[in-house]
Amino acid sequence: MKDYIFNVHDVVLLMTAAECLLLSIFQQVLPIRARNYGLLLTAFLLIVATASACTLVMWNDQFQVAPLFGQTLLPYLLFGALMLKGPAIYLYVSALTQQNLRLQRHHALHLVPALLLVLYLFIFDLSSDDLRRIAIAGQGFPESAVDLVWDISTAVPLAYALAAVLSLRRYRGELEDEYSHFSTTELHWLNILTYGVLISWGWTLAVHVLAKYSSVETADLLGIADNYVTFILINAFFAYSLSYAHQLLVTRPSSSRESAPGEPSDSAITKVRQAMEVEKLYLKKNLNLEQFSGRIELPAKEVSAVINKHFGTNFFEFINSYRVEEAKALLADAGRADMTVLDVLMESGFNSKSAFHRFFSRLVGMSPTEYRRQALNKKEVASV
Structure with missing residues (x-):
């Protein structure tokens, strides 16, 4: 054997x-x-x-x-x-x-x-x-x-x-x-x-x-x-x-990631808020911190300090929260009821269905389809 x-x-x-x-x-x-x-x-x-x-x-x-x-x-x-x-x-x-x-x-x-x-x-x-x-x-x-x-x-x-x-x-x-x-x-x-x-x-x-x-x-x-x-x-x-x-994406070298000293200035906060609420930079797809800071002519570390310290969040959450609000406005607009959810997410600055649904559900507490149905029903009831 x-x-x-x-x-x-x-x-x-x-x-x-x-x-x-x-x-x-x-x-x-x-x-x-x-x-x-x-x-x-x-x-x-x-x-x-x-x-x-x-x-x-x-x-x-x-x-x-x-x-x-x-x-x-x-x-x-x-x-x-x-x-x-x-x-x-x-x-x-x-x-x-x-x-x-x-x-x-x-x-x-x-x-x-x-x-x-x-x-x-x-x-x-x-x-x-x-x-x-x-x-x-x-x-x-x-x-x-x-x-x-x-x-x-x-x-x-x-x-x-x-x-x-x-x-x-x-x-x-x-x-x-x-x-x-x-x-x-x-x-x-x-x-x-x-x-x-x-x-x-x-x-x-x-x-x-x-x-x-x-x-x-x-x-x-x-x-x-x-x-x-x-x-x-x-x-x-x-x-x-x-x-x-x-x-995999690259991130900036650690030497350029130093926080801005002290609290962000009022002018910096105003610039960031204006860029979002007036210029609506969040509608630009694949926006990153460097591009955003370049558009408002502030150093990236100062913009980061504004978002982290004043708004209490990070760039990812900050931009996408505005995109969700834009999507809510589009979904609640009866004149745009023929838009598909895909059209809505693209027009609000998202370019990923999974990211859109994840953020929308977390921030709003329901799916985009359910939100549209409820928002349009409320408008119909109010108009009667």
Whole structure:
């Protein structure tokens, strides 16, 4: 009877490593795009490939390698990769959401946790058997030292995943401060992927904790589930890179985002209000903060201060609230009853049905169709 080297779960790890290598190669032959995130995605793919391959070799007893590599070098590769996958995903998200991000010297600080853990392995001379908690006759392994290695290698990536999620939340806030309209599809999918990583690595930490208080079989099953999730996420990230990543909007560099000092002046408030109520700049589709500030001849940071401090909102909400009021006037006009809802949203400055319905329902408390019906019925009753 044949002895199988790999079971089906090992094959998932093997496929993950192989696919990451192929996707990283494919990523490099894609046409160069304006924003530099391809290199960081490639780095992430190669790191995951290394971690998957090392995990497979370490935990598969049927897969024989040279003792020098299997016992001595393998832990450095595995835990180096586990510690670097967090910085890789965080920097990838940063490159997607920041304008012209370039790797600089201070980014090298993200390597420090990995280097420290590798140094820790070297100082305690921890082998693969030690890390698997396999005791060899005449030799013991420091359990507390082994526990600390696994604790750090699961907690640090999770912290970076959380940082990536927070970075995306900040990015959305910046978009709302700068644009009156933006597509949420690309950002929505990136949110799903980033939260997927956070949940996956949170699951890894939970498995690590549960393994201390459950049977070996249960811990193995939980760990295997994590391998499947990783395989799915890798494919999802690459598909996102091909389909959506290049469509994300850029925001202004942080140096130009400084708030205007003090409270906004009365003249600035008047200019902003006049631009909305008299000139009706909100009717311009895809209006952004720079265009708006240019039309009223005020610095962008001063306009932002007026909207944030005086009106108590952001540019996105500010412009669209005026558009909703314009839409209400059109819907309540009996002379325009033949206009479709699509005509109304376009004429009021919106260019997205989903954004229009979302804002209208939230601000008015009913759908545009229901609002029109009620408004026209009231006018009919009043005229009788």
